[in-house]
Amino acid sequence: VLRQLAFASRARPGLRASETSELIATSRSNNARDHISGVLLYTGESFLQIVEGPEAAVNGLWRRLLLDDRHHSIVLLFDLAEDDRWSDGWRAGYVSEQQLASPLLRWRALGPSLPANEVAQLRALCETTSTF
Numbered sequence: 001v002l003r004q005l006a007f008a009s010r011a012r013p014g015l016r017a018s019e020t021s022e023l024i025a026t027s028r029s030n031n032a033r034d035h036i037s038g039v040l041l042y043t044g045e046s047f048l049q050i051v052e053g054p055e056a057a058v059n060g061l062w063r064r065l066l067l068d069d070r071h072h073s074i075v076l077l078f079d080l081a082e083d084d085r086w087s088d089g090w091r092a093g094y095v096s097e098q099q100l101a102s103p104l105l106r107w108r109a110l111g112p113s114l115p116a117n118e119v120a121q122l123r124a125l126c127e128t129t130s131t132f
């Protein structure tokens with residue numbers, strides 16, 4: 001059984017591009033090591049991430065995330081036990097704040113247990129966004 005969770009957060013004001021690239025590089029190598037897959041979207045102001053993997057690995061990541069001062073206002077959107085992976089690997093990408101603002105407002109209000117149709121919309125947004 002895999003644990004899959006999604007959260008939204010806000011970037012620390014003044015977070016530099018170099019800090020973001022470092023965060024992405026660390027995440028990519030840790031996640032490969034920990035068998036964590038998913039998608040991280042960043043607008044310059046907001047983060048939206050889905051992560052999935054073995055329970056213990058996702059627990060550990062969630063604990064580190066809560067202590068990370070590069071973001072704040074972290075809200076759990078959903079937290080599910082899944083039989084199959086939703087994503088092959090881990091990817092990160094930029095989205096405009098404008099594109100994310102209105103769904104994020106709705107999802108933040110519905111967390112930590114988004115209804116199934118909203119979970120599907122969130123996954124679809126992450127799936128269709130081009131990443132690097």
Ligand SMILES: Cc1cc2nc3c(=O)[nH]c(=O)nc-3n(C[C@H](O)[C@H](O)[C@H](O)COP(=O)(O)O)c2cc1C
Binds near residue numbers: 027031068070071
């Ligand atoms: C928005 C956001 C998303 C993050 N995503 C991940 C992630 O997917 N995997 C990961 O290992 N660390 C992620 N981090 C970084 C962790 O909070 C933590 O700094 C890092 O895992 C520590 O790794 P280290 O012990 O190798 O330095 C993220 C941080 C932020 C602010």
